[in-house]
Amino acid sequence: MTGPATAAPSAPSAPATPASPLSGPSGCRAREVLDLVAGKWSLAVVDTLGAGPMRFSELKRAIGGISQRMLTVTLRGLERDGILTRTVYAVMPPNVTYELTTMGRTLLEATRPVVQWSLENIAAIDAARAEFDASAEPS
Secondary structure, X not given: OOOOOOOOOOOOOOOOOOOOOOOOOOHHHHHHHHHHXXXXXXXXXXXXXXXXXXXXXXXHHHOOOOOHHHHXXXXXXXXXXXXXXXXXXXXXXXXXXXXXXXXXXXXXXHHHHXXXXXXXXXXXXXXXXXXXXXXXXXX
């Protein structure tokens, strides 16, 4: 007759890794917001408006390479999301200025370190890309 089966002692389990804040139920909404601010031109507009209110033409001159249409679309999106305000002055010709809201200024504070990191690491990123591309080429 055999005795009762005994379970082998289990190995201690590793502590659970905390889930990413982007993986939870509210993470989808957070990704939506991050997509907005990570857009090609959004941070450039926010960073440029960090200097103070600007007219459309000033923004266009300050942000090299942006088309008039893309600047319009970007400004509308940022205004819709409460990142900036658009003020129309009733003069001839009409004068419109854009300015960061309080929330927009907090976004600027939050993203400046990422922009700085990018500037500090662009040469290393270029070197890594070149090395990767060279190793991926067929011989």
